[in-house]
Amino acid sequence: ETGVTQTPRHLVMGMTNKKSLKCEQHLGHNAMYWYKQSAKKPLELMFVYSLEERVENNSVPSRFSPECPNSSHLFLHLHTLQPEDSALYLCASSQGGGGGYEQYFGPGTRLTVT
Amino acid sequence: QQPVQSPQAVILREGEDAVINCSSSKALYSVHWYRQKHGEAPVFLMILLKGGEQKGHEKISASFNEKKQQSSLYLTASQLSYSGTYFCGTPRPGGYNKLIFGAGTRLAVHP
Numbered sequence: 001e002t003g004v005t006q007t008p009r010h011l012v013m014g015m016t017n018k019k020s021l022k023c024e025q026h027l028g029h030n031a032m033y034w035y036k037q038s039a040k041k042p043l044e045l046m047f048v049y050s051l052e053e054r055v056e057n058n059s060v061p062s063r064f065s066p067e068c069p070n071s072s073h074l075f076l077h078l079h080t081l082q083p084e085d086s087a088l089y090l091c092a093s094s095q096g097g098g099g100g101y102e103q104y105f106g107p108g109t110r111l112t113v114t
Numbered sequence: 115q116q117p118v119q120s121p122q123a124v125i126l127r128e129g130e131d132a133v134i135n136c137s138s139s140k141a142l143y144s145v146h147w148y149r150q151k152h153g154e155a156p157v158f159l160m161i162l163l164k165g166g167e168q169k170g171h172e173k174i175s176a177s178f179n180e181k182k183q184q185s186s187l188y189l190t191a192s193q194l195s196y197s198g199t200y201f202c203g204t205p206r207p208g209g210y211n212k213l214i215f216g217a218g219t220r221l222a223v224h225p
Contacts, residue, residue, distance in 0.1 A: 002155060031211060042116065043156070043201065043215040055210045090155060094211050100144060100163055101211055102170075105155035 003027040004106035006091050012112045015081060021109045023074040023091030030096055032074040033103065034066060037088040049074060081113045115140060117204050119216035126192045126223045134219045136202030137184035145178055145185040146203040146213060149196075156201060160187070192223045 004025045013019050025032065034046040048056035049068040063085075065077040074091055088108045094101040117138045124132050136145060144163045147170070148156040160170030162178035162185055170176075175188045189196055199220050203213035 002157070004155075033211075042217045043203075043213075045212055045214070048210050048212055050210050056208075056212050058212075096211070100161060100167075100169070102146065102158040102161055103148075103211065103213070104158065105148075107155050 002104045002106065004091060004093055004104050006089075006106035006109050008109060009107065010110045010112075012114060013078070013081065014114055015083070017081075018077070018079040020078065021076040021089055021091075021111075023076075023106055025072055025074075025091075025093040025104070025106075027093060027095075027104060029093035029104070030071055031094045031101075032068060032071075033092040033094075034074065034076055035090040035092065035105075037090055037108070039087075043090070047076075078111075081111075083113050086111055086113045115206065116214055117145075117202050117216040119200075119202055119219050121219060122217070123220040124222070126196075126221065128192060128194060128223055128225055130192055130223075132189045132192060132221065134187040134189070134200050134202075134221075135184060136186070136204075136216055137182070138204055140183070140204075142178070142180060142183050142185070142204055144205055145176075146205075147174075147176060147185075147187050148201045148203065148215075149198045150201065150218075151198040159200075189221070192221075194223050194225065197221055197223045 067075040091106040092103040147159040150156040206212040
């Protein structure tokens with residue numbers, strides 16, 4: 001238990017569906033992150049929020065839309081996804097935005113796009 | 115910009131030692147190490163900072179050579195619980211702890 005929770009843990013969706021992934025951190029951290037982890041690929045940073053402001057969009061397609069309503073919650077809204085978007089989506093948080101802060105990861109949402 | 119990890123995979127018997135390396139073509143200011151067990155989230159192991167400061171597990175040791183732009187993770191007297199995939203991550207320019215991770219090193223420890 002890292003203090004970062006994600007729901008749902010598993011999600012199967014069709015290419016025309018709209019769904020949302022939710023992340024909540026109970027650590028009082030100021031920065032939150034979305035990562036994508038595909039088979040045989042390294043962890044890919046998607047989005048970074050610092051103090052609820054998006055500070056990174058790592059060339060992610062617009063079919064992924066993040067939302068950070070407060071410093072404890074982070075959402076990833078999904079629509080018209082492609083089969084290649086099937087992956088494990090991990091949320092993480094850190095106390096600060098500098099390189100000296102460790103990141104705490106949630107358990108992830110395993111997404112399958114059919 | 116992605117750091118390069120070596121080896122890609124290691125198989126050990128309990129009690130044996132291993133070294134995992136992480137190198138970058140860019141100047142490194144810090145290196146993060148995480149371990150991910152199958153089906154679980156990555157777990158923080160250690161951060162090594164420019165200037166010699168370290169944060170992390172007491173039982174894990176690592177080194178950071180700023181000039182060579184590389185870091186090494188030392189796993190001594192390995193235990194079964196050490197099995198998993200080890201990732202190093204290096205921050206991208208621009209702050210905000212934007213980590214670029216290596217491809218990972220798979221470690222399997224057998225009895």
